[in-house]
Amino acid sequence: MAKVALDDITLEINDGEFIGLIGHTGSGKSTLIQHLNALIKPTSGEILLNGADINADKTKLKTIRQKVGLVFQYPEHQLFEMTVYKDVCYGPTNLGLSSDEIDKRAKKALETVGLGEEVYEKSPFELSGGQKRRAAIAGILAMQPQVLVLDEPTAGLDPKGRDEILNAIKEMHKRLGIIVILVSHSMEDVARLVDRIIVMHQGKIAVTGTPKEVFGQAEMLESIGLAAPQVSYVMMGLKEKGFDVPADVYTIDEATEVLYALLKQVK
């Protein structure tokens, strides 16, 4: 019997949204996102991009992959060119653009991820882990997608590299106004960044909603192998001890404010 990887998925993503996709290992996140740019074709059902089925016309695959940029896990493993600049040019070159346009897009993409001119002519293998990853993300950005999907972009990076990547993604979303879909295992990152969370469990969408709506159901999340952000447990603990704190605090910044106010009160 064939194993069903994804089952009964219905979801709509609107322009300009920042989506967080979370779920336990093997819940179908990676499979789902590979459907979004037609790397995997659904056995049944359809995927609409701006109202048109992306699998309808085989000859338009390149256009689809240009519009939906997919950054895989450990994207630095796909770097292959002699220089960072050339590697970023690979995507736009495949689209058959003019060399002026390629140059413009590559430079803009590298700038967006915060890589300066000093690395253009360096071998991508000389860069640090965080820089490599940003170069790889620039390779996708240079195709100027309308939707940017990132599969665990911070996996295996140190805190500094992680913050650099996440800030770059946040900036991009703000500046370019594109849809960003972020697959992540870090509830903290998701809570801090996204507008809406999609929770996957065993190939299905378990729940979807704003961070506050989703993280409010900590018990349900725990039952499917996830958790709410750490700070919300601090808040819960304080509440149990009889302190007057709101229960729906999910980011460090919010928590700092609340706790600061609480400290003043207690004094």
Place this chain on the structure above:
Amino acid sequence: MIRDITIGQYYMVDSPIHRLDPRLKLIATFVYVICLFAINDIYTYSFSILVLALVIAASKVPLKFIMRGIKSIFIIIILTAIINVLTTKGTHVLYELGWFTVTMEGVHMAAKMVIRLIMLIVSSSLLTLTTTPIQLTDGIEYLLKPFQKIGVPSHEIAMMMTIALRFIPTLLDETDKIMKAQQARGADFETGGLMQKAKSLVPILVPLFISAFRRADELAMAMEARCYHGGDNRTRMNTMVLQKTDYYAMAVVCLFVVCIFTIMLVM
């Protein structure tokens, strides 16, 4: 899909042949193949075919799987037949075709060669069909041990084979991932001429080689960390012990050789 490629063709089923000691199977196949080159007349041929048929029946491997091996060398078989028919000199001329003469002897020779080739392939693929790659390498390691004295690194050879086999699925997975990642950047592996296609392999091969080297490095480290230092004084988890059935099988092999030579002497 790329993952469907199977290397090694082990057919999993429980049969007396599967259960035999791999060392014995290796030797038996070796002996049988040598006999195939010794036999020359219809009696020994039919006896060898009969024995092979009995072994196939005992192995419970469907004929379909065994025939698959022949399919891959079909062209070689046809070529052998044609060359033998056309070039063997003889007295019984059946047909004249320009420079070539087809003789009765030629047809006989061709038939013999073809049958010999098929039996060769069938007997050796029966070995790989009934023995797991790991068992095979264990067997080879053991059988090469006597040659250590003249400088054959038997343990190292076996270890290399085991590691190579172990990494085939890993590298296939990796290739699949890299291909998808480059496709997401608009790579096209299907269209274009030969040069175009060869060029489009670079973005796959470079990352693949880099990751293979990285993996090799990591594996070497991990092995050293566990104090691996080659074959001396290493004990194994599964020691090969000859069972009763192995001795019976050994007797059958000896009996087969004796029979072949008796028939050859008598006839």
